Amino acid sequence: MATNTQSAKATSSGAVAGTGIDAIELLTSDHEEVKSMFEKYEALSDRSVVSKRRLALEICLALTKHATAEEEIFYPAVREAGGDTEDLVDEATVEHASAKELIAQIIAMEPTEDLYDAKIKVLSEQIEHHVEEEEGEMFPKARKAKLDLIALGAAIAARKEEIELPITQ
Ligand SMILES: [Fe+2]
Numbered sequence: 001m002a003t004n005t006q007s008a009k010a011t012s013s014g015a016v017a018g019t020g021i022d023a024i025e026l027l028t029s030d031h032e033e034v035k036s037m038f039e040k041y042e043a044l045s046d047r048s049v050v051s052k053r054r055l056a057l058e059i060c061l062a063l064t065k066h067a068t069a070e071e072e073i074f075y076p077a078v079r080e081a082g083g084d085t086e087d088l089v090d091e092a093t094v095e096h097a098s099a100k101e102l103i104a105q106i107i108a109m110e111p112t113e114d115l116y117d118a119k120i121k122v123l124s125e126q127i128e129h130h131v132e133e134e135e136g137e138m139f140p141k142a143r144k145a146k147l148d149l150i151a152l153g154a155a156i157a158a159r160k161e162e163i164e165l166p167i168t169q
């Protein structure tokens, strides 16, 4: 747990060395990470079936952890903070639901099946659009609101640790 002084400092100035990462920086770095995983997938050859499956599941897991933690922790905090974020949070929640449907389909498939690559591609495009809205609209509003971003960052990181995909690899 951060001390009160640390949290207070961190709220207005972002992450402070030694006090953890703020929620927005954590979520943004997740976005970068998953983007590079999608790029890695694109670069795989059609015959790399095992690598495709492994990477696709890594992507699905990363997205599931991220989206669940956002829905359970970040979005409610942003919604409560006000500042005209209601519609943005609603839209983001619907986008998550659509991504989760695709993720469930991908988990249940083998890379050799028809439409496997297409589903990964469409998922990556949907996520790209979603990330643009979060980083371009929601996060700036959340940054302006009086949120304890360090405490939220710690809660998000802890929740992400617990989340697994509903499958055995
Ligand atoms: Fe996000």
Ligand SMILES: [Fe+2]
Binding pocket: 067, 070, 092, 096, 130, 134
């Ligand atoms: Fe999101």
